[in-house]
Amino acid sequence: MSAAERFSPDWVSPPGDTIRDALACRDLTPDFLCQELGLSRTATDKLLVGDLFIDTELADGLATTLGASRQFWLSREFLYRERLGTQVQSAAPVDFATFKSELPLKDMRAFGWLKDFTELSGDQALKAFFEDTPGDWQRSGPCLAEQVRFRTSFAHKSNPAAVAAWLRQGVRSARRVNCAPWDAEKLRAALPAIRNLVRTKKPAEFFPKLVAIGQACGVAIVFVRTPAGCRASGATHFEAADKAIIQLSFRYRADDHFWFTVFHEIGHLLLHPTSPLFVEGQDYEMTEEESEANRFASSILIPAEFEDDLRTVRRDFRALARLAKRVGVSAGILVGQMQNRGLLQHHQMNFLKERYDWTDVADFTL
Incomplete structure (x- = not known):
């Protein structure tokens, strides 16, 4: 390595x-x-x-x-x-009441994020949720929200505090996933095995396999439902020097979005391993790093030798299904990639996409 x-x-x-x-x-x-x-x-x-x-x-x-x-x-x-080991902050420390007012408390409780702190009072439970050591809630709360704010476009609709809470739950969830030490070469070598999962329709079948591959490479892959105010579809960050986190939300609940996000996040780990945090979604800036991760994901899903086929295939669902089988992806992924390339309009052929219901992924929600 x-x-x-x-x-x-x-x-x-x-x-x-x-x-x-x-x-x-x-x-x-x-x-x-x-x-x-x-x-x-x-x-x-x-x-x-x-x-x-x-x-x-x-x-x-x-x-x-x-x-x-x-x-x-x-x-x-x-x-x-x-x-x-110092706090990242752009101004004076944020008082807890201000930060609390921005949190999606209803969803945090409904999703069970605070269940480990039931013996504590309301404010103390919230602080404990964000703390690794007593008193450091600023670092994983307001300071993390500020990092999210830096990455949010001017037309943003996300609430950085809600995104920070979502990311924090991802870290807490990842700590329950035992992993080998982070190894970029192992992850790169595992790409074919991950890609082989993309035609599997049921999350109950592919998600445990995906998680196991990540564990072997030092990557905790966790699924965390987004609370109100958080519109992220995925994120990549490191819990420690030897443990990476890929955090997924299933926000769009379609196979093309899901697998593109998976490979996009893997792209960040392999291409940008020294960057502290990437959050994906419509509210975030399209930086060069994001463009590189997009190209990486697209190239994994649609190898270069099939690019001409995308342009020439008949716009008929049977022809698209046959091409998808040749490429080794689902018809929905093929359609999504053609839409991203402007070869299909975004309303065309969406019936070929595999749709997930929350009940399909409830067992994996953290």
């Missing part, structure tokens, strides 16, 4: 070190950076030594001035704080 494929980024140094290198490569000075970012010299000095938090606005300024993407600078900041 190469060093690049392990989740062990050598980023103990502050983001300011990367900024200094970028300035030197471009023969620029800190004074120039002050002017471009609209910062005082004191604030710039703090930025260079890691004492000034890189928020969304500052990440945009760095991307414009020095290159790389907004997400690169946010991830650089996040990982630095993670390695230091």
